[in-house]
Amino acid sequence: MKIIRTPNEWQRERQRMGSATVGLVPTMGALHAGHLSLIRKCRSENSITVASIFVNPTQFNNKQDLSAYPRTFEDDCRLLEQEGTDILFSPDYTDMYPDDFRYQIRETELSTRLCGATRPGHFDGVLTVVMKLLTIIGPTRAYFGEKDYQQFLLIKGMAEAFFLPTQIMDCPLVREASGLALSSRNRLLSEADRRKAPKFYQALSSGKPLDEIQQLLESDGFTVDYVEEYDGRVFGAVFLEEVRLIDNVKR
Structure with missing residues (x-):
């Protein structure tokens, strides 16, 4: 190379x-x-x-x-x-x-x-x-x-x-077996947050209304930036401590 x-x-x-x-x-x-x-x-x-x-x-x-x-x-x-x-x-x-x-x-x-x-x-x-x-x-x-x-x-x-x-x-987006979207920022997660992070995808892909997805994420310890629907997808951004994660799933 x-x-x-x-x-x-x-x-x-x-x-x-x-x-x-x-x-x-x-x-x-x-x-x-x-x-x-x-x-x-x-x-x-x-x-x-x-x-x-x-x-x-x-x-x-x-x-x-x-x-x-x-x-x-x-x-x-x-x-x-x-x-x-x-x-x-x-x-x-x-x-x-x-x-x-x-x-x-x-x-x-x-x-x-x-x-x-x-x-x-x-x-x-x-x-x-x-x-x-x-x-x-x-x-x-x-x-x-x-x-x-x-x-x-x-x-x-x-x-x-x-x-x-x-x-x-x-x-196509590539995920770990847990569902967590691969991201360079995943390296910055603490061990505890690394275990928690897959719940982000689980919530977005749950099919629940947007407000319920946000409540679910907050109850799991995420700080939610946004959960929105656009162009047939549910988009989300959250924080675990100082690390910002994004993801999206088809509705």
């Missing part, structure tokens, strides 16, 4: 690929089986598989959350190599934001709901960094997991609104 650090270096590499199809799996690292499923899907559909690792500071509205985000670069590289990833794009902040985030992508409807309601500016950062990655890499297809389904809808909408040539692909 080749590691590329700058957009200019990538452009030189891309010229050598000719007409080969390129798939991109954008990540913030701390990889788990969910990320690796995206890599496998990408490899099956493209000649060249590119993963990116960039912990994007502009999508964190909480500096403590940014500082606590797990960083496991060496382990991530090993996992990506084992899955046959061709290229890792891993830039630094100045390469991605030479403008220091003066220019931003903003969506004005869906981004204000669900996770966007209590995380101001979060999706501005997400959409901006994804636009930059799609512009730099120029992939044929880009792959996103359904755990962040709101994010997927926003990115797909952005690509359509700006006539981007990249096909935005959604991939």
